[in-house]
Amino acid sequence: MKERLTIAMDGPAGSGKSTIAQRLAETLDYLYLNSGSMYRAMTLLALREGGDPANVSALIQLAKNCRIDFSNNGKTTLLNGEDVSDALRTPEIDRAIADIAKIPDIRREMVRQQRRIGENGGIIVEGRDVTTVVFPEADLKFYISASVEERAKRRFTEQQAKDIETTLERVEQEIRERDQMDESREHSPLQTAEDAIVVDTTSMTINQAVEFVLNRVEES
Ligand code: DC
Secondary structure, three states: OOOOOOOEEEOOOOOOOHHHHHHHHHHHHEEEEEEEHHHHHHHHHHHHHOOOOHHHHHHHOOOOOOOOOEEEEOOOEEEEOEEEEEHHOHHHHHHHHHHHHOHHHHHHHHHHHHHHHHHOEEEEEEEOHHHHHHHOOOOOEEEEEEHHHHHHHHHHHHHHHHOOOOOOOHHHHHHHHHHHHHHHHHOOOOOOOOOOEEEOOOOOOOOHHHHHHHHHHHHH
C-alpha cells in the first residue's frame, strides 16, 4: 500500500458510506472529509442570511466569501470559524439543500474547498461526486450502495434511536425522493465512476463492509 492515499467514496443516502469512511479514517489515521456536511453548512449560511433564495448571484457571492473547515477529525464542521456541527442535520436544511447544491458556481466553490483540504493526500472523502468530479484522480474509488428497502430500515432505526417520530414507509419515501434528486441533478449528479469498486452492503453488517473496504485498500 502506497503512503498517504486519496480515497474517494460516493453513494446514496443510507448506504453506510459515512460510517465506513469514518472507521477507515480512524484505522488508517487519515483525514475524514464529509462533503455533504460542506453543502449543509453552505445551505445553513444561505438560510441564515435570509436573502431571496432566487437571487443566485448573492448566493454565489456568499459561497465565494465563506470558509468551511473541519476539525476533530471531520466530526466538527466550522463555518467561518464557528462550530455549526449540531445545526446541519435538520429538516429545514434537508428541504433547502437541493436548491443550493444544484447551482454550478456554488458547486465550483465547494469543490475548490474540498481540494484545498485534500491537497496533501492521506484523506478519505465521501459524497455524491467525489469520485467523478472532485478527485477524479483518487488512488482508490468506491461506490457504496444498498437496496432502498435496506437503507430505509437503517435510517428508520437511527431515527427511532433519536426519538424522531416517523414511519418506515415515510423514511423509504424520503430516501426515494433524495435518490431522485441526487441522481437527476443536471450538474455533478450521483453516478458510479467507471473505475470505482462497487460495494453492495445490503446483506453486510457494518463490520463486514468496513473489513471489505479495508482489505481492498491494503491490497492496493
Ligand atoms: O451526505 P449527505 O446526505 O449529508 O448530503 C446532503 C446533500 O448534499 C445530498 O443530498 C446532496 C448534497 N451533496 C452534493 O450535492 N454533493 C456531494 N458531494 C455531497 C452532498
